[in-house]
Amino acid sequence: MNFLEERILKDGIVKPGNVLKVDSFLxxxxxxxxxxxxxxxxxxxxxxxNITKVLTxxxxxxxxxxFVAKEFNVPMVFAKKTxxxxxxxxxxxxxxxxxxxxxxxxxxxxxKFLHEDEHVLIIDDFLANGCALQGLISIVExxxxxxxxxxxxxxxxxxxxxxxxRNMGYPVESLAIIDAMDADNGTITFREQN
Amino acid sequence: MNFLEERILKDGIVKPGNVLKVDSFLxxxxxxxxxxxxxxxxxxxxxxxNITKVLTxxxxxxxxxxFVAKEFNVPMVFAKKTxxxxxxxxxxxxxxxxxxxxxxxxxxxxxKFLHEDEHVLIIDDFLANGCALQGLISIVExxxxxxxxxxxxxxxxxxxxxxxxRNMGYPVESLAIIDAMDADNGTITFREQN
Numbered sequence: 001m002n003f004l005e006e007r008i009l010k011d012g013i014v015k016p017g018n019v020l021k022v023d024s025f026l027x028x029x030x031x032x033x034x035x036x037x038x039x040x041x042x043x044x045x046x047x048x049x050n051i052t053k054v055l056t057x058x059x060x061x062x063x064x065x066x067f068v069a070k071e072f073n074v075p076m077v078f079a080k081k082t083x084x085x086x087x088x089x090x091x092x093x094x095x096x097x098x099x100x101x102x103x104x105x106x107x108x109x110x111x112k113f114l115h116e117d118e119h120v121l122i123i124d125d126f127l128a129n130g131c132a133l134q135g136l137i138s139i140v141e142x143x144x145x146x147x148x149x150x151x152x153x154x155x156x157x158x159x160x161x162x163x164x165x166r167n168m169g170y171p172v173e174s175l176a177i178i179d180a181m182d183a184d185n186g187t188i189t190f191r192e193q194n
Numbered sequence: 195m196n197f198l199e200e201r202i203l204k205d206g207i208v209k210p211g212n213v214l215k216v217d218s219f220l221x222x223x224x225x226x227x228x229x230x231x232x233x234x235x236x237x238x239x240x241x242x243x244n245i246t247k248v249l250t251x252x253x254x255x256x257x258x259x260x261f262v263a264k265e266f267n268v269p270m271v272f273a274k275k276t277x278x279x280x281x282x283x284x285x286x287x288x289x290x291x292x293x294x295x296x297x298x299x300x301x302x303x304x305x306k307f308l309h310e311d312e313h314v315l316i317i318d319d320f321l322a323n324g325c326a327l328q329g330l331i332s333i334v335e336x337x338x339x340x341x342x343x344x345x346x347x348x349x350x351x352x353x354x355x356x357x358x359x360r361n362m363g364y365p366v367e368s369l370a371i372i373d374a375m376d377a378d379n380g381t382i383t384f385r386e387q388n
Contacts, residue, residue: 023304023306023307024306024307028271028272028274028303028304028307029269029270029271029304029306029307030260030263030269030270030271030272031269032260032263032264032267032268032269032270035260036264058252058253058254059252059253059256059272059274060252060256062253062254062256062257062260063256063257063260063270063272066224066226066229066256066257066260066261067260069224069226070226070230073226074226075223075224075225075226076223076224076226076257077222077223077224078222078224078253078257080222080253109222110217110222110223112217112218112223113217113218113222113223
């Protein structure tokens with residue numbers, strides 16, 4: 001078991017409906033030492049890639065992606081979920097459905113911050129049905145930039161998002177892949193990874 | 195002029211309606227080295243405080259607050275703007291009006307992550323009318339925790355938020371206070387600070 005799987009077993013809480021609460025260390029309260037360790041681990045996993053930008057989506061991806069970007073010494077861009085009056089000019093747009101909030105959002109990135117031929121590492125906290133990740137990929141593709149990889153903190157391996165994105169040919173590294181959860185007895189089964 | 199004021203003059207763009215766009219380095223694309231410098235500067239300004247937690251509000255506060263929390267070696271909590279089905283149990287709630295988005299949000303923090311007698315440093319990217327900051331302060335007060343200070347990256351000194359919060363007796367440190375902006379010629383006037 002790696003450091004993240006250990007932390008999930010220690011502090012994650014399994015709820016009915018395949019909900020995993022990690023709000024004590026990842027997506028409401030953040031353990032900064034853990035964020036730094038996550039940043040170093042993604043740097044290790046994508047060490048052979050010439051990353052020029054880290055891309056994530058607000059809100060809970062931001063803290064993680066910031067420490068990944070620090071390791072690669074590149075800027076981080078976070079996609080926004082609604083059109084803000086403070087964002088003008090040309091935008092890349094994708095439509096994304098939220099599993100958590102049961103609604104659809106337009107996800108936007110200003111064209112100023114994603115250029116042709118950039119080498120992008122996409123980071124997010126969760127991968128389940130893959131809608132958010134596919135939205136970010138489509139934005140990078142729209143910019144004619146290169147998706148060098150996708151770094152996910154927790155993948156719900158029993159949902160189809162990870163398989164779909166890997167089948168599209170994009171490298172996906174998930175620090176923990178959950179194959180099963182049981183809310184009755186609180187057990188979590190991780191997929192074996194090399 | 196300090197490092198942030200210099201950066202605002204270099205890369206900030208003044209738009210009509212007293213809008214300052216800093217999306218190339220602060221709240222859409224993030225310059226991580228700048229975030230680290232902001233973290234160190236808030237650590238210096240609140241060095242005499244025994245901070246146990248950093249509190250901010252999603253989304254653009256998260257990246258900044260993470261690096262502040264790293265300097266203080268404490269957890270960071272980000273308040274959320276809508277009730278998520280992944281947050282259950284008891285919540286602290288405040289109502290906040292957004293200047294940018296012209297709407298009202300409920301801002302929530304789980305009671306699990308803010309305890310009586312904690313010493314909280316509140317961090318945000320902008321202070322204008324002060325609604326977001328006052329919402330965060332009321333949440334800390336509801337928890338019977340102590341607001342040790344408020345660290346703001348950019349304060350619009352010509353709006354009343356900063357004065358209101360200082361008049362309430364809370365220490366506010368703003369890395370840049372803008373007293374005037376002129377969209378016609380792009381000038382920005384910073385308040386002199388010691």
